[in-house]
Amino acid sequence: MDKLEEIYDVLLENFGEQEWWPADSNFEVIVGAILTQNTSWKNVEKVINRMKQEEILSMENIIEIKEDKLQQIIRPSGFYRQKARRLKRISKQIYESASSLEDFFEDKNIDELRKELLNIKGIGKETADSIILYSAHKPSFVVDAYTKRIFKRIGMDIGESYNEIKSFLEDNLHEDVEIYKEYHALLVELAKNHCKKKPECKECPLSYLCGYFEKNTIKIKGNKN
């Protein structure tokens, strides 16, 4: 199935390297992954900058800060009460299970790491895979609503559930961290630029593959465990 590779090449040629994930540290990737849950990246950027000002962008400082203070700082990213709880919970669990973020990542293989992340309340599949790929820098393909929407629009049946889609992509691509990182980033870029202008978006680099498609709201089934 080198249709996947063809799509990758076309997107890369049109959009260029995306240089994902935009963050100054591996821990910042984790924070961003939590904050962006069902939330626009614009709002998350605002909050990340605030957190830098307040100097709370480290595990230790997230653990130390009062929860209600954290809530107020992250407020613009929405769901701020549960996200504050999640940030503190995740920081604590990583801090207690390893001496550093690097150790937390290095001691285990991808499956073990994924299982451990999914065990933390507030980390679902997409967040877990985002952390594994962009924070731990290990190959685990990130599936999101865009991924399913785009391939469906193109007319490819890549499955309904998170696991089906993830397996399809991983089984049909060369296992490579940099490819996984870039592919997901390119899909997001495509979705943001073109896939809302429907159905006759001629500037879309994939328009030659694109079928008619009336709804934007595509849910990934079983996006839990």
Added chain:
DNA sequence: ACCCAGGTGGCCC
């Protein structure tokens, strides 16, 4: 006044 955004967990059947 809607609808959507780089989801997740809880509860129900």
Added chain:
DNA sequence: GGGCCACATGGG
């Protein structure tokens, strides 16, 4: 396993 809902702010 799936369907529905709460969670919350900001932008189109």
